Amino acid sequence: MSLLVGSTSLIAAAPTHEWWRVAGDDVDRLIARAEQSFGGEMLGREYRDMALRRAVQVAERMDGEDRVEALSKIFTRLASLQKDLYETERVCREGVQLMQEAGPTTKNRHLVEGMRTQLAVTWLNQDRARERRNLSPGTSHTHQAVRLLRDAACVLETSAKENLNRGTPSRKLLLQLANTLQSLGRQxxxxxxxxxxxxxxLIYRHIYGxxxxTTINVLDDMGCLYNRQGDYDRAISCYRRAAELGEAHAPWLVSAILRNLGSTLVAMNDKSGARDTFVMALHAALHWQRLLVSENNDLEPNATEExxxxNLLDSVKK
Structure with missing residues (x-):
C-alpha cells in the first residue's frame, strides 16, 4: 500500500532517523513506535496519521492472526484521528477490507466485527449530523447501519457460543458483542x-460489575430508551441508578445522566423537579471540570457540558 500523505511538506518536515524500522511483530510496540516517532501531540495528527500509514505497510508483511490484530489496532487508531465523518468512514472501510483479506480466524473474528461496528456507528453519526443541519435524514443509511450491526452481533454471538461449548470463553469477544449490542440498542x-x-x-455486569x-453508560442508554417509549417511571429508575453509581465510580458521566433525568421530568410536566435536577447536573459538571483541571495543570477548562x-436550566425557568 502506498503511503498516503496530503502534502509533500510533511515528508520534508519528517525526522531523518529511520522511524519506520520496527523489528519483529509486536503489535503494541508497532503502534507505540508510530505514535512516538513524531513527538506525540506536538507536531499534530497529520504526522501520526502518516506514521500509522507506515505501520500498515509493516503489518501487511505479518502472518495470519498477528496481521489481523495489528490492522485492527492501527485502523482503530487511524479512525479516531479523523475529524471528518466521511474520512472516518473511508478509514473503517479500508480497515474492514484489509482485515478480511488477511483471513481472520475464529479466534480473532471479533476484531473484524469490531471494525464493522465502528463503520456502522460512523454511518449513524453521519445521519445525525445531517439531521442537525436540517439536511436529508438519510434513513436508508441508518437502515444499512442497523443491518450491519445486526449481522455483526449475529456473527459474534455464534462465535461466543462456539467458544463456550469448547470450554474456551473469550472475554474480548464477549466485550465486542456487548459493544455491538449497545450500539444497536441506541437506535x-x-x-x-x-x-x-x-x-x-448482562455481559458488562458479568465482566465488569x-x-x-461502561455498565453505567448502558443504564443511561436504557433510561433514554424508556423515556422515548413514554415509560417514564422505568426511565427515572435507570437514570437514578446510573447517577448513583456514577457519583461513586464515574463522576465525569454524572452531569449528562442528570440532564437526561431532568428532560424526562420536563416531559412529565414536573418543572420543579426538572429545575432541581438541572441544577444538580450543573454542579456535577462544574465539580468534574475543577477536579480535572486541578489534576492536569496544562488542561484548559471545557465549558461544553456546563x-x-x-441552557436546560434557562429553558425550565422560562
Missing part, C-alpha cells in the same frame, strides 16, 4: 433496541 426506534441493551448490560463506566446544563 431506540427499532423493536430490538431494548433486548439489545439488556443483553449488553456495576461499578464500571453550557448544556445552563
Amino acid at each position: 431506540f426506534q427499532y423493536d430490538d433496541a431494548e433486548r439489545s441493551l439488556q443483553r449488553a448490560l 456495576l461499578a464500571h463506566h 453550557n448544556y446544563c445552563r
Whole structure:
C-alpha cells in the first residue's frame, strides 16, 4: 500500500532517523513506535496519521492472526484521528477490507466485527449530523447501519457460543458483542433496541460489575430508551441508578445522566423537579471540570457540558 500523505511538506518536515524500522511483530510496540516517532501531540495528527500509514505497510508483511490484530489496532487508531465523518468512514472501510483479506480466524473474528461496528456507528453519526443541519435524514443509511450491526452481533454471538461449548470463553469477544449490542440498542426506534441493551448490560455486569463506566453508560442508554417509549417511571429508575453509581465510580458521566433525568421530568410536566435536577447536573459538571483541571495543570477548562446544563436550566425557568 502506498503511503498516503496530503502534502509533500510533511515528508520534508519528517525526522531523518529511520522511524519506520520496527523489528519483529509486536503489535503494541508497532503502534507505540508510530505514535512516538513524531513527538506525540506536538507536531499534530497529520504526522501520526502518516506514521500509522507506515505501520500498515509493516503489518501487511505479518502472518495470519498477528496481521489481523495489528490492522485492527492501527485502523482503530487511524479512525479516531479523523475529524471528518466521511474520512472516518473511508478509514473503517479500508480497515474492514484489509482485515478480511488477511483471513481472520475464529479466534480473532471479533476484531473484524469490531471494525464493522465502528463503520456502522460512523454511518449513524453521519445521519445525525445531517439531521442537525436540517439536511436529508438519510434513513436508508441508518437502515444499512442497523443491518450491519445486526449481522455483526449475529456473527459474534455464534462465535461466543462456539467458544463456550469448547470450554474456551473469550472475554474480548464477549466485550465486542456487548459493544455491538449497545450500539444497536441506541437506535431506540427499532423493536430490538431494548433486548439489545439488556443483553449488553448482562455481559458488562458479568465482566465488569456495576461499578464500571461502561455498565453505567448502558443504564443511561436504557433510561433514554424508556423515556422515548413514554415509560417514564422505568426511565427515572435507570437514570437514578446510573447517577448513583456514577457519583461513586464515574463522576465525569454524572452531569449528562442528570440532564437526561431532568428532560424526562420536563416531559412529565414536573418543572420543579426538572429545575432541581438541572441544577444538580450543573454542579456535577462544574465539580468534574475543577477536579480535572486541578489534576492536569496544562488542561484548559471545557465549558461544553456546563453550557448544556445552563441552557436546560434557562429553558425550565422560562
